[in-house]
Amino acid sequence: WSALSLQANKAKAETTGLPLLVRWVAPTNPLWMMFGSSIVLKCRALGIGTKRFHRFYVFSWEANERHVVHQELGPVFMLVSPGGNWLCVSDASVFEDVIHRRTDFRRNMEQFAVLNVYGKNLSTTDDEEWQKHRKVTAITFTEKNNELVWQESLSQTRGMLKYWLQHQPVSTTHQDTKVFTLNVLAAAIFNKSYPFEGAAESKEHVNTQDASYQYRDSLSKILANIIPIFICGEQGLKAWWTPKSWKSAGTAIATFRAYVAGLINDERDYMDRGIQKNQHLVAALVRACEDETRQPIQGKRNMTLTEEEIVSNLFVYAFAGNDTTAISLNHLLVDLAASPETQEWIAEEIRHYLPEDDISLWAYKRFSKLKRCLAVVMESIRINHPLGQLAKQTGQYSQQLKIGSRNITIPPGTSIHLSLAALHTHPQYWGEDSLKWNPSRFISTPDGAGKDFENEVLASDTQEHFLPWATGQRVCPGKKFSQVELVAALAFIFRDYCVHPQPLRNESMEQARKRIFNTGMEIEHEGTILHELRYPESIALNWSKRER
Numbered sequence: 095w096s097a098l099s100l101q102a103n104k105a106k107a108e109t110t111g112l113p114l115l116v117r118w119v120a121p122t123n124p125l126w127m128m129f130g131s132s133i134v135l136k137c138r139a140l141g142i143g144t145k146r147f148h149r150f151y152v153f154s155w156e157a158n159e160r161h162v163v164h165q166e167l168g169p170v171f172m173l174v175s176p177g178g179n180w181l182c183v184s185d186a187s188v189f190e191d192v193i194h195r196r197t198d199f200r201r202n203m204e205q206f207a208v209l210n211v212y213g214k215n216l217s218t219t220d221d222e223e224w225q226k227h228r229k230v231t232a233i234t235f236t237e238k239n240n241e242l243v244w245q246e247s248l249s250q251t252r253g254m255l256k257y258w259l260q261h262q263p264v265s266t267t268h269q270d271t272k273v274f275t276l277n278v279l280a281a282a283i284f285n286k287s288y289p290f291e292g293a294a295e296s297k298e299h300v301n302t303q304d305a306s307y308q309y310r311d312s313l314s315k316i317l318a319n320i321i322p323i324f325i326c327g328e329q330g331l332k333a334w335w336t337p338k339s340w341k342s343a344g345t346a347i348a349t350f351r352a353y354v355a356g357l358i359n360d361e362r363d364y365m366d367r368g369i370q371k372n373q374h375l376v377a378a379l380v381r382a383c384e385d386e387t388r389q390p391i392q393g394k395r396n397m398t399l400t401e402e403e404i405v406s407n408l409f410v411y412a413f414a415g416n417d418t419t420a421i422s423l424n425h426l427l428v429d430l431a432a433s434p435e436t437q438e439w440i441a442e443e444i445r446h447y448l449p450e451d452d453i454s455l456w457a458y459k460r461f462s463k464l465k466r467c468l469a470v471v472m473e474s475i476r477i478n479h480p481l482g483q484l485a486k487q488t489g490q491y492s493q494q495l496k497i498g499s500r501n502i503t504i505p506p507g508t509s510i511h512l513s514l515a516a517l518h519t520h521p522q523y524w525g526e527d528s529l530k531w532n533p534s535r536f537i538s539t540p541d542g543a544g545k546d547f548e549n550e551v552l553a554s555d556t557q558e559h560f561l562p563w564a565t566g567q568r569v570c571p572g573k574k575f576s577q578v579e580l581v582a583a584l585a586f587i588f589r590d591y592c593v594h595p596q597p598l599r600n601e602s603m604e605q606a607r608k609r610i611f612n613t614g615m616e617i618e619h620e621g622t623i624l625h626e627l628r629y630p631e632s633i634a635l636n637w638s639k640r641e642r
């Protein structure tokens with residue numbers, strides 16, 4: 095059956111005249127999503143299998159290939175598999191065409207179904223339904239909220255750095271950054287402030303009945319088990335044969351739902367009594383929805399969300415906002431540890447704009463001054479993007495695409511992978527040193543302008559060949575949120591501290607820096623949705639006070 099499907103899909107793909115990359119396993123095969131990379135890496139270590147198998151069958155192959163496969167096969171090629179065809183794209187003009195033809199190339203909902211843990215939400219709807227979700231949830235992303243993100247991120251970073259200074263060398267950065275982003279999001283969504291605890295300490299709350307940790311712990315369990323949840327569903331996770339971690343993910347889904355439902359009921363109760371007490375996102379969502387139901391305006395489309403939809407949106411915000419930012423922060427810190435001169439470069443800027451030792455004097459408006467810090471964020475996300483691609487599809491109709499000088503008919507039912515990993519590293523757009531980590535590529539000074547921080551200009555975070563937060567209608571609503579969060583972390587840390595890798599035995603510091611940078615470039619997403627470091631625990635970092 096598999097061979098027949100592959101032949102049928104190959105015949106369809108050949109009609110495009112594009113180069114083909116044939117694979118015997120579909121990228122969406124659930125077993126491959128869970129175990130594919132481990133199998134391939136084992137075979138690679140044992141010398142079993144071909145080079146092609148090692149390259150293209152790991153689950154995170156596109157992220158690890160970056161632009162290389164496109165230099166071999168061209169800017170657009172078709173990946174053919176028994177489960178369907180994938181159009182893989184690295185060309186900026188095709189990106190633009192696909193993103194802006196919203197009704198021709200729609201979001202690939204099959205791939206996003208994994209986020210329907212609590213039913214439909216902003217990420218898994220289209221058209222009018224999507225507009226309703228986007229409009230109601232947009233209230234989170236005000237400047238007032240960004241200010242809160244700035245303050246909470248500074249305070250969480252203080253805790254995180256203190257923890258690291260006491261636990262050197264630190265090889266839990268990848269876990270600690272996830273606690274950091276969970277805490278910042280809890281403040282932004284629920285107005286709940288948690289003291290920072292290292293990942294190991296925060297595990298101690300798991301399985302306790304401490305209500306104040308219910309949201310955070312249940313959410314982190316759901317995020318860690320998102321693929322088993324997708325494969326088995328909430329009920330299936332509780333089957334007799336599933337491992338303990340899956341069963342406890344099933345319990346976490348119910349705990350998170352009950353926790354948010356409790357907040358919704360409290361808020362309705364306050365509204366009935368005419369009290370407007372809470373400022374968090376749940377309260378704002380409940381109020382927005384109740385206002386519309388109580389005073390419907392004639393002729394106006396109903397924009398209210400049900401209780402299930404509120405829970406589902408809160409979940410998707412938490413999903414989209416946590417690990418994306420945590421993984422990026424992990425990369426940032428590794429890249430900076432590999433580059434002491436860049437640490438010095440941003441420290442100069444931070445000390446210039448934030449001269450006070452007392453962080454309560456660091457006003458949010460100074461965020462926009464920290465251009466070098468944002469350039470560092472953009473450079474790390476350019477080389478290692480936590481999503482890797484934007485996933486679209488042609489749906490039931492074929493679509494015309496201009497590729498180079500040719501008009502090509504893309505058959506119905508084709509998935510489109512706009513590869514951010516390839517676009518962001520292609521030498522055609524970034525030059526021959528495209529894989530070199532160099533944040534200053536985003537900073538320029540106009541001709542004739544003096545050497546002054548004020549004269550430095552930061553390149554746009556959305557360009558034809560650079561769109562880490564996407565662009566167009568479905569641009570990431572958390573773009574500024576994440577920028578503020580990451581820059582605040584950098585500002586707090588690198589103003590007075592610096593980081594170095596812990597060298598292995600017989601390794602020089604220079605070799606250690608090269609090693610950790612290369613380790614950061616090895617990406618994995620077996621069993622997860624996002625692209626993470628494959629061997630994060632092999633990187634140990636040492637933190638120390640900077641000598642002035």
Ligand code: HEM
Binds near residue numbers: 216422
């Ligand atoms: C470094 C951090 C982040 C990166 C690189 C990032 C990137 C992206 C990208 C590329 C998309 C578009 C996905 C697609 O169209 O397939 C997206 C969507 C989204 N992001 Fe972010 N994001 C980040 C942080 C955040 C944060 C902090 C939040 C919320 C607090 C957030 C919430 C969302 C949501 C809800 C969507 C779906 C929007 C929709 O479908 O209308 N993101 N993000």
